[in-house]
Amino acid sequence: MPGNQYNGNSSHNSGRVGRLLKIREQKRNKSAYSNELTDNHRGTEPCEYDLRAREGDSLNNSYIEQNLEGAITQGCEKPDARPLRQRLLVVANRLPVSAVRKGEDSWSLEMSAGGLVSALLGVKEFEARWIGWAGVNVPDEVGQKALTKALGEKRCIPVFLDEEIVHRYYNGYCNNILWPLFHYLGLPQEDRLATTRSFQSQFEAYKKANQMFADVVHQHYEEGDVVWCHDYHLMFLPKCLKERNNNMKVGWFLHTPFPSSEIHRTLPSRSDLLRSVLAADLVGFHTYDYARHFVSACTRILGLEGTPEGVEDQGRLTRVAAFPIGIDSDRFIKALELPKVQEHVNELKERFAGRKVMLGVDRLDMIKGIPQKLLAFEKFLEEYPYWCDKVVLLQIAVPTRTDVPEYQKLTSQVHEIVGRINGRFGTLTAVPIHHLVCFYFENSVGL
Template identity: 90%
Template sequence: MQRCIPVFLDEEVVHQYYNGYCNNILWPLFHYIGLPQEDRLATTRSFQSQFDAYKKANQLFADVVNEHYEEGDVVWCHDYHLMFLPKCLKERNSKMKVGWFLHTPFPSSEIHRMLPSRLELLRSVLAADLVGFHTYDYARHFVSACTRILGLEGTPEGVEDQGKLTRIAAFPVGIDSERFIKALELPEVQDHMKVLKQRFAGRKVMLGVDRLDMIKGIPQKILAFEKFLEENPNWRNKVVLLQIAVPTRTDVPEYQKLTSQVHEIVGRINGRFGSLTAVPIHHLDRSLDFHELCALYAVTDVALVTSLRDGMNLVSYEYVACQESKKGVLILSEFAGAAQSLGAGAILVNPWNVTEVASSIGYALNMPADEREKRHHHNFKHVISHTAQEWASTFVSELNVTIVEAQLRTRQIPPPLPIEVAVDRYSCSNNRLLILGFNATLTEPVDTLGRKDSQINEWQPKLRPDLREPLRKLCDDPKTTVLVLSGSARNVLDDNFSDYNLWLAAENGMFLRVTTGDWMTTMPENLSMEWVDSVKNVFEYFTDRTPRSQFEVRETSLIWNYKYSDVEFGRLQARDLLQHLWTGPISNASLDVVQGRRSVEVRSVAVTKSAAIDRILGEIVHNKGMKEPIDYVLCIGHFLTKDEDIYTFFEPELPSEVPASVRPQVPTQVRTSIVGSRAALLMKQNSTSAVEQNKSYAIDGDTLHSMVTDRISLQEGSSVLDLQANDYFSCSVARKRSNSRYRLQSSDEVVTLLRELADHR
């Protein structure tokens, strides 16, 4: 124990953390056991204080780890007691190698979602680099919970959140099999075996070794044995069940009740089928030392493991390791994690089905020697090859590999925005252009299941209250032009920004207005919208058949959103919807189908933010009568992948063979003018905007009137941009994989940035 470092917790924290949150809430939940009815109200009242103690205890563990951590160390967190620890560690040191392993089952998402702290626990675990479970089923349940509760994307490798991949995998634990095998050769073990063989000579020995716990299925096991004796009178004096029940949590009323129940059943069966000289069940309420236990395993003919729910159950492994001579039979609950590993050699049973277990006992006792040998050989080979040492080595090795792979992915992820640098360059510039996205950039973040009204809020997005003041300051600065570029409809932008002196570009830039003027269209002249009705019919069909999905008809696109539908069902419906679209209304049309994380959008090929920015900039320049070229551009947003080429619009030209992923983050060359066809419109004094080239629209209803105003152009021969590379900041929000130069974690960081800019006008 010299290499162990203690973590000191005060008595009250231990009570609330260990006895309360861990053992009274998480443990029953993870084992599919409901809270005792009489305690449910009290538990509900004390939940928050217990969860606070849980977080405090985890933070204390993190503090001790940080005191002793050295660079390159691996931190392996274990079990449900420390689900908050990965987050605590990563917040202190994001480069720390952190793994987390759960030794219990992980329940289905329908069970886990009952936890009031469900979101925090899942996100805390996802802070780890590698998350391990005993079986694939548990891993699958965890991924499903992250998908259904957090709304994240599950992949074959794990769970992805904003470009960060947390690896999820199954690592079945084993035992030190060599220790058990060698123990059988020790004299004291041989002596115990000799005594046991004499004591039960002429009788088959069945064995159960369990903690006296609700999940171990001891009453079910004993009742199944009783049924076997009822149905097989010829076995009544030829078989004995040895049940070792190790006491646990003896101060808890439920466990005291279980102990009394087991004693009552054992007494009744022994009274019914026993005699003065022999009883069918030998029950011990105590543990055995290692040598006694090995001897008992070795002389047993049938081991009976009837867990109602068990993370792994290594008793089955220990029994197999000690059976190379006798080649006994293992009856194993299908609800134990070990069933995934030893199921081929064991007899799998449903412990709730007493009749099935009783029948399996008869089958095991009468099993031919050759079948016993085949079954044992299969399980023995697995036990000696999948040891505890191999399990630990595999997990740590996979954690190191995961770290390396994450580092490779990180190289493709834009670095965080250097806010101080962006603000400093802003202060030094004379004509600034700020291009801001709206949804998830200037709006409040919306939790998938965090708020009951979140669906309504998202379809009626509102500008964050804490952005109103800094945004107004920026809009009132004569050196700064603010453009809100969004996929939202015009009325949504009007509702949020009519009181600000800025430019609005709705529906991916297809409609434009300065807030002091009327809406105009920037749509290409030949843009056809004849496809709308047929696509609308498809969207209506799937909306009717997908609960909580919605679709929105805009003037240049249609969007079907299934964010609040059941995740699995929503994905299936989206796949089916796409097939309907490709084989029907859009099969021969010039349309783009843009798939978001939980949405499908259909728009004309020409409808993209980057395609519109040319026309928008031309209109802004002419409308404002700019005398000086733009010398600072900040473009930030949570844009769809399809629209991310807006980030590269202002980038210095690179050779076409150079992929975007290797473009320098802060290029050294200076951009003095825009070149190429995409920007030719902005080059000349006498350039006309796309708005001027479009047909006239009336301002009633869905049509628009093109606004023609006096143009004040730049001096002859000058360009719209005089932009140095270090004066351009493209920044994605809440997306780690992006074409942007930089990234911001959330709209909270957008608030921080805009406040800084507003204070440095």
């Protein structure tokens, strides 16, 4: 595929744009004719009608230019009106707030600091509404109403999932099947028969959860809204939404890598997931490589046609594009100016004075390579003992998916490695590794 990214521009109404171009050309010809008449009558004062006509031409030309600009760039039907703020429904597995129950009808909410939240803080052109799971099980109607009201004040809309669905959908299919596969770790291989049975159960829960998200979206959808679905938790959501309202504008963005077609082919539900995502109007990825892998999977597994703009299926084009994601850097710059932050920075400088500091900030996840990082640091200290008292590794780890056995094993492994290294190379006054577990962000991961 040529180019370094997929072209995500929407097709334009060529008939309407052509009419606008024709009208603009007619106005220009009329203006030229008017100028010619003026040259022929040079030295005479223009009459009042001529002034009004020229002023009208100027206004009409301005109108045409604005309308044409809007038609080409945004398809705006009312260029002379003040643009309305587009309403955006952001649908993610987790809401950007963490809920804690204080009573039968009382809830405490705190803003989370996950990657999706940080990325969307800079989106100010839209009136956003968040739809997602609040992270807690609320079986009673009184609690659901109270939480819905509390979240509504923060422009959030909850999806209520019971514990069984969460276990099989989130801990099961999402984090035990899709997450490892999308990071090239493969499917679980402990017991093939048991894995097959649990896989089918988890897959059914995954589809049911996606349908529950779709039901909530349809309850709050208004004509003209744009629905933006996020991540591998909701790959069935575009199809569920389009089946009930084909005119709905739906986008889907993946916050993880998308594997090559050879890896994706090993997933039993590979075709169902691909076709469900293709129901969206626009599919986005972090990098061009991920977008290319997705298009390749659609062509090799589904037999569809891949184009530089996306994937075409029987005349319908699903646009595929790469959208590198970032953060709101101004928030971090302003945070450095806070007195508490400055005080803490000075404390750290005094504490580690005279030593080189290596900083690592990672989620406690199997794909982040924290054990490998620690073992590499141990190897460095073995080969260069001179640096034992001159360097320190400050590793901040954010716990995630604490209910999944594989992540529990990873946590124990990291703690064991840190203890062994500090025991070998530590002294009475200093240790080479400072391992900090940051529980503050625990509820924000997975956004």
